[in-house]
Amino acid sequence: MYSMRFRGKVYTYIKREIEDGGKLHFSLVDPEKVLNLEDLRKTLRALVEAGTNAILIGGSLNVFNEDVEKIVDIVEELEVPSILFPGSIAGIAKNADAIMMLSLLNSDDVYFIVGAQAYAAPIIKRLGLEVLPTGYIVVGEAHTSVSIMGRARMIPFDKPEICAAYALAGKYMGMRFIYLEAGSGAPKPVPPEFVRVVKKAIEDTILIVGGGIRSSEVALEIANAGADIIVTGTIIEKDLERAIKIISSLRRK
Ligand SMILES: CC(C)=CCC/C(C)=C/CC/C(C)=C/CC/C(C)=C/COP(=O)(O)OP(=O)(O)O
Ligand SMILES: O=P(O)(O)OC[C@@H](O)CO
Numbered sequence: 001m002y003s004m005r006f007r008g009k010v011y012t013y014i015k016r017e018i019e020d021g022g023k024l025h026f027s028l029v030d031p032e033k034v035l036n037l038e039d040l041r042k043t044l045r046a047l048v049e050a051g052t053n054a055i056l057i058g059g060s061l062n063v064f065n066e067d068v069e070k071i072v073d074i075v076e077e078l079e080v081p082s083i084l085f086p087g088s089i090a091g092i093a094k095n096a097d098a099i100m101m102l103s104l105l106n107s108d109d110v111y112f113i114v115g116a117q118a119y120a121a122p123i124i125k126r127l128g129l130e131v132l133p134t135g136y137i138v139v140g141e142a143h144t145s146v147s148i149m150g151r152a153r154m155i156p157f158d159k160p161e162i163c164a165a166y167a168l169a170g171k172y173m174g175m176r177f178i179y180l181e182a183g184s185g186a187p188k189p190v191p192p193e194f195v196r197v198v199k200k201a202i203e204d205t206i207l208i209v210g211g212g213i214r215s216s217e218v219a220l221e222i223a224n225a226g227a228d229i230i231v232t233g234t235i236i237e238k239d240l241e242r243a244i245k246i247i248s249s250l251r252r253k
């Protein structure tokens with residue numbers, strides 16, 4: 001079954017929420033970590049009830065299209081869009097509302113900048129998925145799955161101006177989102193001051209920040225510094241109550 005509620009409308013939905021002055025929250029589901037679909041259904045219901053704005057589905061390893069499709073089916077029962085967050089073309093599923101077209105701007109390997117995208121593009125067209133063009137920048141010092149798999153030339157936290165230059169380049173190349181990624185499970189999230197410098201450069205281009213965010217205080221600081229969207233993944237797997245608190249604190253903004 002194809003979800004038609006959000007397809008073609010995800011960008012408009014996100015933009016409208018941001019223009020209404022909201023800070024958005026996206027919940028990341030890593031298919032590799034999903035052991036039981038019934039438990040996932042309960043978890044996702046709780047996150048949507050708390051006010052999460054979208055479900056991202058993706059992981060850097062051990063992802064298979066059919067597993068992603070099953071997760072999308074569950075999201076379809078809920079009042080939020082499903083957005084693919086692909087680590088490779090195996091992260092594409094036909095029933096999702098949209099796909100984050102990631103280009104890892106600071107990768108050393110052209111494959112992650114435009115190679116994987118060339119493999120994916122004709123499939124995305126055939127499936128009619130809405131595309132969210134995203135400049136993906138991996139920052140900090142942590143060796144995480146994404147930094148290793150994506151061959152990222154990491155931008156350290158004390159060099160935000162370099163990141164701002166990459167982000168602005170992404171904006172000028174037509175990307176509608178810039179995603180600052182500290183890496184899933186990173187020991188330190190992107191510092192608020194780093195976020196501020198990047199947001200100042202890209203102005204109204206939508207800024208997503210994720211990786212290592214585990215408390216409402218940190219999430220709020222990052223949002224106040226200029227992130228439009230906060231992503232959390234690991235904390236949902238480890239402590240659902242804490243994840244819900246993060247969402248509620250952003251909802252009150
Ligand atoms: C557009 C298409 C089809 C592919 C894009 C290909 C690119 C540019 C990928 C970027 C590099 C990469 C490996 C991204 C992974 C992003 C991701 C899904 C991260 C989530 O990480 P986890 O898998 O949760 O990490 P852990 O395994 O450490 O929890
Ligand atoms: O799992 P966490 O650390 O919340 O990171 C989320 C996301 O930014 C990873 O791509």
Ligand SMILES: [Mg+2]
Pocket residue numbers: 030184185233234
């Ligand atoms: Mg993860």
